[in-house]
Amino acid sequence: MERTTMDLWVGLFAAAGAAALIGLALKVGNLTTANIGDTYTVTAAFENIGGLKPRAPVKSAGVVVGRVDGIQFDSKTYEALVTIKVDKRFPFPKDTFANIYTAGLLGEQYIGLEAGGEPDALKNGDRIAHTQDAVVLEKMISNFLYNKASETNTKQQAE
């Protein structure tokens, strides 16, 4: 073997390429943050999930404790059934509240868990009973307008 310098350069090139790929995976991508170790799965039913998507974060007190695993439609109750994976390190009581919040005014939606007071913790496969739907802007606006209109109507009638 004589072309040692060329082999060296090719080796360096391959190593740099592999390093770039690993760098992309670890520094740019979510390979480190996506896998949150051991998890337990709970479900929650919502009447309206708004723009919630799979892989959306599940937060408690603003800290990411899990991720949305999947969203299905329950054709019996006409509700959205959301499967949530929560990190095993964070047990939540059975009467935990699951709310759908929006990050910022127009940001992406996430599930916020608010711990209740019961001593028993949620187990794998449990269902969160207390849920609060996503806020739909159009609904809020129409409610507001409807209330305003009925207010003015009653005022006029009183006069």
Added chain:
Amino acid sequence: MFKKLFKPLFKKLDSVLRGVGHRIIDRLWRLGSGLRFFFYILLYSGESFRRIHLTIREIYFTGVMSLIIILVSAFFVGMVLALQGYNTLQRYGSSEAIGVLVALSLVRELGPVVTALLFAGRAGTAITAEIGLMKATEQLSAMEMMAVSPIARVVAPRFWAGVISMPLLAALFSMVGVLGGYMVAVPLIGVDSGAFWSQMQANVDFREDIINGVIKSCVFGVACTMIALFEGFDAPPTAEGVSRATTRTVVNSSLAVLALDFVMTSFMINV
């Protein structure tokens, strides 16, 4: 009289149709021989892998020698993306999202595509010109005379060198581009460094974005190298023929890369 009037018109129409038909048949012919060429390359790959130093030599010429142009352009592309992105994002008060913008556009699109375009211009033309000239100076016929298959000795090593080099170059392009964006966003503009990286990590998915980018660059590697090799192998053995083949390599590779990019993106993105 009727016949007399229309005869030249028919003659004209006839020659036009002949020209169109000739072109279509010529394209189909080239497509078919290109596919045959591709199968021959795969068939002779085993033989060329046995002399792996040939492939390593070609990786040096196509991959390592393209590094400087790839890395420098990646750095500039990243910096321009950050500047342009900041200009728009700061109007909506979300200049921290600049990391996401730079990383996603590089990893998904610009990394593979710009690398492939630069590769076609830097390495593809060299391959075409080299093989075309080898053909013109009858080196390929001489090899055949010595019972050495030119496809195993000359073509297959260059093919695998291109296919191996392209994903590595694209990964380096994306990484250096992100670093270029960082250099503009954090020290120059003053975006918070932690927000830059954490927003990027929260929104760039390993499987959906990074692996798809790598798949794209592998496909571009096959397409660019195949086109360059075939144009060289198919070139008329004259000075004019080689120069035309080199031009065709750049034009066809660029078009193939952009068209394939659209097709693959439409499969990868769920609308």
